[in-house]
Amino acid sequence: MLVLILALALLVIATAAGLLGSLAGLGGGVILTPVLVLFFGIPFGDAVGASAVSVLATSTTSGAAYVHERLTDLRIGNFLQIATVPGALIGATAIVLVAHTSLVPWLLIALGVVLISTVPGSLAMRHEEHPPEVAGDALSQRLHLEGNYYDRFHQRVVHYRGQNSVRALEVMFAAGIVAGLFGIGSGVLKVLALDRALRLPMKASTATSNFMIGVTAAATVGVLFAGGLVVPMLAAPIAIGTTAGAYVGSRLLPTLANRLVRWLFVVILVVLSLETIVRGALSL
Amino acid sequence: MTTPSASETALPPDPTFPPAAYERVARLLRAGVLGFLVFAGAGMVSQLILYPHDTVGMALSTSPVAEYRSFGLFVHDLALGRPDSFIILGIYVMLGVTIGRVVLATFDFYRGGERALGTISLAVVVLLLVGLFIVGPFVH
DSSP states (O other), X not given: OBHHXXXXXXXXXXXXXXXXXXXXXXXXXXXXXXXXXXXXXXXXXXXXHHHHHHHHHHHHHHHHHHHHHTOXXXXXXXXXXXXXXXXXXXXXXXXXXXXXXXXXXXXXXXXXXXXXXXXXXXXXXXXXXXXXXXXXXXXXXXXXXXXXEEETTTTEEEEEEOOOXXXXXXXXXXXXXXXXXXXXXXXXXXXXXXXXXXXXXXXXXXXXXXXXXXXXXXXXXXXXXXXXXXXXXXXXXXXXXXXXXXXXHHHHGGGSOHHHHHHHHHHHHHHHHHHHHHHHHHXX | OOOOOGGGSOOOOOSSSOHHHHHHHHHHHHHXXXXXXXXXXXXXXXXXXXXXXXXXXXXXXXXXXXXXXXXXXXXXXXHHTOHHHHHHHHHHHHHHHHHHHHHHHHHHHHHTTXXXXXXXXXXXXXXXXXXXXXXXXXXX
């Protein structure tokens, strides 16, 4: 296939991935890695490298809008990065070492199972627009892990306090490893940590996740660069497409209801979980 | 009816991250997006115009990224106008902006007297640099 045709196709697909990614707090890489491998026959390692760059693009583009809107919680986002970055370094190192081994399908199946196991918990909160405000745990109180944003949908200021911060750190570390392994932002796990553990409102969760996935991706890309797994003519159209999609998505999110964002997130979560398991099984 | 933006609405103040700090980060990110689009876009379009008959297999087999750990070679290819190198420059811009936003947060935390969070952010910066300059080359 000509690079020209691949580049045009990837521009279109990546735009859709960037739009969905910025709305749901995902990097879009979780959509792009399988597309590159399954539909275009790109080797897994090169697909991971290109996807990681697209995550960087989604995060930078969405982040510019969400930080301006103050939907992103800079305090909580920066705090949790201490768990995701070491995880990403471990994951990226592992994928450079095992990219050409038979372990990859089993890793995919394991990831799919982990993701789908989180669906019931997310569904249980489907009617919740804003989490109840309670006193945070000791670490959250000490570090003032709380914030507020102006909700344009409800036209009021929403205040929240972080809870279960240690649990959130644990999930973030796992998210970092998964991000490094698969070249994805691991936004699914990050949103789960922010939404389910810290109990942030859904829009603050997706916006803060979008901000964080870039830092995780930076750790991943640094290692993948050195490993020779970033192919410029794969990475460029994907990253440019996701930038365009993320720009549109970041204009939409502030105007949506938290419940709608959660539903969108759950639907994407189910589809991606099943797709990841099937992809792993087919590769065995 | 127009909906107010966050800046037009009186949100409770955060001494460490006042509105100006948020705006500073937002500006940095916007600059990163613009820089990436200019460099990577120019590189991609040039590559497609100069080498319209390249196949995907050729693109995969001739990737120069691992060699670009050599700063001299990278600058040399930029000077020659090699499209690949401009795409990589765009990606480096985004990487730099991402590390830069953590550096900004580190300053904001220390300036706000939040030493614990400042030290955490500083550790994240160090880890990112370790990944880029130590772990990556070591794995390679």
